[in-house]
Amino acid sequence: MTIASVGAVTTTLILVGAFLALMLNLNQVAGNIEEDVEIKALVEVTADEAQVDDIRQQIENIPEVASVDYSSKEEELNGLIESMGEQGETWEMFEQDNPLNDAFVIKTADPLDTFDVASEIEEFDNIQEVNYGEDVVQNLFRFNKYARNIGLALIIGLVFTAIFLISNTIKITIMARSKEIGIMKLVGATNAFIRWPFFIEGLLLGVLGSVIPIAAILSGYYYLDTNVSQLITFDFVSLMPFNPFAWQLSLIILGIGAVIGVWGSVMSVRKFLKV
Amino acid sequence: MIDMQGVYKTYPNGVTALNGIDVRIEQGEFVYVVGPSGAGKSTFIKMIFREEKPTKGTVIVNNHKLHDLKWKRVPYLRRNIGVVYQDFKLLPKMTVFENVAFALEVIEETPKVIRKRVMEVLDQVGLKNKARFIPDELSGGEQQRVAIARAIVNHPQLVIADEPTGNLDPETSWEIMKILEEINAAGTTILMATHSKEIVNTIKKRVIAIEDGLVVRDEHRGEYGYEI
Ligand SMILES: Nc1ncnc2c1ncn2[C@@H]1O[C@H](COP(=O)(O)OP(=O)(O)O)[C@@H](O)[C@H]1O
Numbered sequence: 001m002t003i004a005s006v007g008a009v010t011t012t013l014i015l016v017g018a019f020l021a022l023m024l025n026l027n028q029v030a031g032n033i034e035e036d037v038e039i040k041a042l043v044e045v046t047a048d049e050a051q052v053d054d055i056r057q058q059i060e061n062i063p064e065v066a067s068v069d070y071s072s073k074e075e076e077l078n079g080l081i082e083s084m085g086e087q088g089e090t091w092e093m094f095e096q097d098n099p100l101n102d103a104f105v106i107k108t109a110d111p112l113d114t115f116d117v118a119s120e121i122e123e124f125d126n127i128q129e130v131n132y133g134e135d136v137v138q139n140l141f142r143f144n145k146y147a148r149n150i151g152l153a154l155i156i157g158l159v160f161t162a163i164f165l166i167s168n169t170i171k172i173t174i175m176a177r178s179k180e181i182g183i184m185k186l187v188g189a190t191n192a193f194i195r196w197p198f199f200i201e202g203l204l205l206g207v208l209g210s211v212i213p214i215a216a217i218l219s220g221y222y223y224l225d226t227n228v229s230q231l232i233t234f235d236f237v238s239l240m241p242f243n244p245f246a247w248q249l250s251l252i253i254l255g256i257g258a259v260i261g262v263w264g265s266v267m268s269v270r271k272f273l274k275v
Numbered sequence: 276m277i278d279m280q281g282v283y284k285t286y287p288n289g290v291t292a293l294n295g296i297d298v299r300i301e302q303g304e305f306v307y308v309v310g311p312s313g314a315g316k317s318t319f320i321k322m323i324f325r326e327e328k329p330t331k332g333t334v335i336v337n338n339h340k341l342h343d344l345k346w347k348r349v350p351y352l353r354r355n356i357g358v359v360y361q362d363f364k365l366l367p368k369m370t371v372f373e374n375v376a377f378a379l380e381v382i383e384e385t386p387k388v389i390r391k392r393v394m395e396v397l398d399q400v401g402l403k404n405k406a407r408f409i410p411d412e413l414s415g416g417e418q419q420r421v422a423i424a425r426a427i428v429n430h431p432q433l434v435i436a437d438e439p440t441g442n443l444d445p446e447t448s449w450e451i452m453k454i455l456e457e458i459n460a461a462g463t464t465i466l467m468a469t470h471s472k473e474i475v476n477t478i479k480k481r482v483i484a485i486e487d488g489l490v491v492r493d494e495h496r497g498e499y500g501y502e503i
């Protein structure tokens with residue numbers, strides 16, 4: 001039973017650790033991309049200066065908007081030419097007769113509001129078009145949200161299973177010592193006095209269960225960090241560095257292990273002491 | 276010292292064990308509780324160290340109102356009450372010394388104080404030379420003396436015994452009674468449920484007879500009054 005409950009903690013923590021490593025890295029990637037998400041609202045060529053000012057005013061009035069930058073069609077063209085590099089020269093001929101629109105570049109305070117704000121701006125007068133890389137952003141957000149929720153549910157389920165197993169293990173120890181506990185109470189032992197050996201036992205089970213997961217996290221992440229990192233070429237995709245990330249993760253795992261153990265013991269002892 | 280007024284006790288299974296008990300016991304008294312099996316003697320005794328809570332009525336012990344004593348305060352109440360049971364309730368794997376010391380460890384006395392005090396009470400019950408024995412190596416009478424030593428080791432004002440001689444032969448019972456009388460002579464109140472006609476009729480003390488959860492007789496220097 002003791003081995004079973006330590007095993008349950010070990011399994012739980014390995015999964016929690018792997019999952020946390022994955023989530024935190026995904027979060028970082030998503031965060032990098034989210035930072036770059038911006039809405040570009042193209043202004044109708046027919047709009048005059050007063051109407052452009054009006055649009056700016058309306059955009060600034062949307063509460064979720066963090067910043068609004070105006071970019072004239074000349075600036076837009078320059079940006080385009082620069083981003084094309086060598087081939088950009090062919091665009092220089094448009095400098096006299098610029099086919100682009102003036103545009104507003106908008107960032108929302110919370111990237112998750114991008115979609116709503118974009119559709120709102122689309123309704124304004126004198127707006128020709130609104131772009132924000134719809135598909136990429138939406139899919140990324142949706143994936144992140146699902147991954148987070150499923151992962152959280154999984155972790156909570158596992159943690160409770162482990163707590164349950166530990167509390168059962170301790171309950172067996174308590175049963176074996178129930179006579180002793182009864183006598184302790186008879187001679188005036190407080191519940192705190194009776195509780196602490198079981199508290200220590202739970203803590204020990206939890207900490208013992210985190211040894212293998214921590215070893216696995218440290219070695220596994222070290223391997224990823226040294227071998228896989230170089231294979232990734234996109235600049236917004238990068239692994240969190242081994243130091244301090246793997247160490248922090250280990251500490252979290254140890255903490256979760258300890259909490260599982262202590263919680264399990266508190267649960268089983270509480271039931272027993274209420275009598 | 277003990278003041279019970281209108282005490283009723285109905286167990287969760289519906290059995291009513293006490294049916295309106297009024298009893299006063301003064302500091303330093305020696306009281307027998309007698310009555311047929313199932314009359315409510317044990318329940319009466321359990322009221323006094325809050326092993327059970329009254330369904331109705333008031334129980335005051337040492338100025339503590341036990342009927343509404345907070346559950347957290349119960350351990351502190353028990354430290355002033357020594358309890359002795361028919362089946363001794365010793366821990367089988369611990370030595371005599373450790374069994375008695377247990378009651379002091381629980382209140383977190385220092386090892387030095389514990390050592391001195393435990394040897395003192397073991398001497399008092401005549402078991403100083405058996406401190407290193409375990410309960411299985413002792414006779415029933417000796418085990419009960421260990422239990423008594425544990426009950427008095429923190430100088431309680433009250434010792435409660437539920438049929439302390441119930442498992443002992445007559446000769447051994449007299450030894451136990453002698454020790455209880457000595458403890459009482461030093462000023463400790465003693466409350467003892469018993470089925471022993473010989474003891475009650477020989478060592479004359481106050482007798483409270485309980486039948487069907489009611490006090491039916493309460494006499495100083497009383498008789499046992501039942502045939503068995
Ligand atoms: N914990 C309990 N739960 C339910 N009924 C109990 C409990 N303890 C005692 N009783 C019942 O209460 C009545 C009185 O019991 P008890 O106080 O032990 O009597 P005595 O000690 O005089 O033999 C009996 O009918 C007994 O069955």
Ligand SMILES: [Mg+2]
Pocket residue numbers: 316317318437
């Ligand atoms: Mg009884």
